[in-house]
Amino acid sequence: MSEALFTEVDAYLEELFAPDDAVLDGVLAATREAGMPEIQVSPLQGRLLYLLAKMCGARRILEIGTLAGYSAIWLARALPENGRLITLEALSKHAEVAQRNMEAAGVADCVTILVGRALETLPSLGAEPFDLVFIDADKENYPAYLNWALRLTRSGSVIVIDNIVRHGEVLDAASADAVIQGTRACNAALAAETRVESTAVQVVGVKGHDGLAIARVR
Ligand code: SAH
Ligand code: DHB
Ligand code: MG
Numbered sequence: 696m697s698e699a700l701f702t703e704v705d706a707y708l709e710e711l712f713a714p715d716d717a718v719l720d721g722v723l724a725a726t727r728e729a730g731m732p733e734i735q736v737s738p739l740q741g742r743l744l745y746l747l748a749k750m751c752g753a754r755r756i757l758e759i760g761t762l763a764g765y766s767a768i769w770l771a772r773a774l775p776e777n778g779r780l781i782t783l784e785a786l787s788k789h790a791e792v793a794q795r796n797m798e799a800a801g802v803a804d805c806v807t808i809l810v811g812r813a814l815e816t817l818p819s820l821g822a823e824p825f826d827l828v829f830i831d832a833d834k835e836n837y838p839a840y841l842n843w844a845l846r847l848t849r850s851g852s853v854i855v856i857d858n859i860v861r862h863g864e865v866l867d868a869a870s871a872d873a874v875i876q877g878t879r880a881c882n883a884a885l886a887a888e889t890r891v892e893s894t895a896v897q898v899v900g901v902k903g904h905d906g907l908a909i910a911r912v913r
Contacts, residue, residue, distance in 0.1 A: 760832030
């Protein structure tokens with residue numbers, strides 16, 4: 696298997712399904728200029744999040760892990776009028792860059808960035824359920840984020856979890872890496888969770904080999 700081939704195929708598919716978008720290109724440039732890690736979802740994955748949000752008619756979306764707002768902009772674009780995206784980010788520098796990017800993308804009105812560690816901001820979100828939750832922050836806390844996602848959703852809501860394969864490192868049950876252990880614990884909890892129906896798929900592309908899990912609340 697060759698990462699170069701994954702990248703080439705992604706370029707081919709991107710040109711067809713997620714063609715150049717000046718706003719999103721600006722977000723990526725701003726991420727780089729700010730010296731932030733370029734670990735946002737790929738364009739095709741962003742497009743997948745957008746479609747999932749539209750398919751489930753999401754009006755209220757929760758994202759855990761904002762970075763510079765790249766995935767948040769894809770999700771916000773799927774919202775109907777009066778829809779709302781709340782995105783949680785630990786680092787104020789990331790949140791500031793994201794806020795500017797949301798403004799440039801014309802979605803700032805429907806997005807709220809909550810700054811702080813997600814486990815500290817999640818309890819403030821209130822009772823109104825979310826229609827879609829995208830989990831994409833510190834993998835060590837993925838099991839806790841899954842529990843919060845279950846508390847904050849309703850029957851029919853969709854939960855999406857990023858980075859559940861990590862170039863296959865997730866196979867290492869004895870891993871000393873808390874990221875891998877968090878990811879594995881979350882995968883196991885999701886699979887065993889009777890309140891949802893779920894699956895997980897591997898993804899290859901411009902970001903190498905990883906995967907995502909998707910669940911629908913019963
Ligand atoms: N969803 C983004 C990428 C998120 S990267 C996109 O695809 O565009 C992960 C982000 O989670 C980083 O910005 C990191 O600062 C943030 N993060 C890490 N630990 C966190 C925590 N405990 N609470 C909230 N955010 C956290
Ligand atoms: C990486 C990628 C991600 O999508 C993420 O959320 C965190 C880290 C990475 O490639 O290291
Ligand atoms: Mg991710």
